[in-house]
Amino acid sequence: MTVPGVGPADSGPGAGSAGSFGRDLHLEPAGPGGRRASLMRALREAIRSGRLAPGTRLPPYRTLSADLGIARNTVAEAYAELVAEGWLTARQGSGTRVAPRTAPARARPSSVAPSPHAPRPAYNLLQGQPDAGSFPRAAWLTSARRALTAAPTEAFGPGDPHGRPELREALAEYLARARGVRADPAAIVVCSGFAHALRLLVRVLRGPMAVEAYGLAFHRGILAAARMRTVPLTVDAEGARTGELATSGARAVLLTPAHQFPTGGPLGPLRRAAVVDWARTTGGIVLEDDYDGEFRYDRQPVGAVQGLDPERVVYLGSVSKSLSPAVRLGWMVLPGALVEDVVAAKGEREATASALDQLALADLLASGSYDRHVRRMRQRYRHRRDQLVSALAERAPHIGVSGVAAGLHAVLELPPGTEDATVRAALDHGLVLDGLAGYRHPDSTMAPQDGLVVGYGTPSEHTFSGALEALCRALPPTAAR
Structure with a gap:
């Protein structure tokens, strides 16, 4: 009852x-x-x-x-x-x-010895996560209240798979102004993040797909699950070697042009032009993952490749780095010919992106609160980047650092053969981070490089100095033998 x-x-x-x-x-x-x-x-x-x-x-x-x-x-x-x-x-x-109560103690089976559990690491320098404590709670709450008050009645019905028009209009203005994207609201489709966007796109694009030789294995897994073969492109200081596309057999290419993930640099101007020419000549499609384009420190802003040819480039973004991965919102700025196919792949109703969150984000963008938050976080992350570089220069000058002109992570170049031992040593010091090897495409012909991917955006303010100390203690004491 x-x-x-x-x-x-x-x-x-x-x-x-x-x-x-x-x-x-x-x-x-x-x-x-x-x-x-x-x-x-x-x-x-x-x-x-x-x-x-x-x-x-x-x-x-x-x-x-x-x-x-x-x-x-x-x-x-x-x-x-x-x-x-x-x-x-x-x-x-x-x-x-x-009433509150204490759970009774359970007898341990006599035949089973207690299993040792490693302590939870005290410090986290994993990439891909912003400082969770810096989420703009007050600004989000203000925008959510304002958006909820002004929301039309139909916003509380079944969602449009294109996304809320308020958010698509706000995104079109912001992306054009801040990222150089040529965006019409009608070309924007809202999704729950990059992974969701990629799953939708592989349902409407033809393979094989070229990818950067260093990138997220998770993304390669999405493509593999869709039975789309991937072809690795060599990566160097100027990003992916897009000239290799001519002989790759690929029909699409996934790139991180603003800040190659994870090695660091932006895609060079000649290579940007080359990938657009390739797409125009072959009918290919460029997927542009702009995962942390708002955060740059020692260089001029790098505009989106999409601005060179909106009909050959799909621009992909989300708020997972700028706000929080807890806000499950992302977007695709699509060539006109792909919009309805992608919407059809989503289904007749919006199933992933909350309409109320879309309205709140639209207000955050339109009110200027999003810009203010990004600028504030840009200064905070730059300070952290500077602390990391200074600590390494003082404590481990033999360790090279790259990819620090932008973004939320750096790559530390290790002596050959020391990567696994260094990751284990970091755990011994209570620090969790990633080695570079896990990002390498298994079919790449590039020589493997030993290194660490250090996410300096992740720790809270009060734990960052401790994380740097643990990192310096874990690094190999001398250069390559």
């Missing part, structure tokens, strides 16, 4: 009438001993099984009695007895609640 609970206390003004506003509670009193005993038995079982957690507020007894069809005094007596037994607590103004 479903029981609604109402009111601030078990009785008195404000408790409400039976069946009015409140919570639901499922109870099935049954068994011998009368109604009070069966009710007490049902409540004990719900608490013992964990279905009613400590602190859970129970319905006022007059509401429960009305719903169960038993006398109010019977419910009151059952509550009182369970309070006396320690199952419940009752306090004026707080109602009747499940």
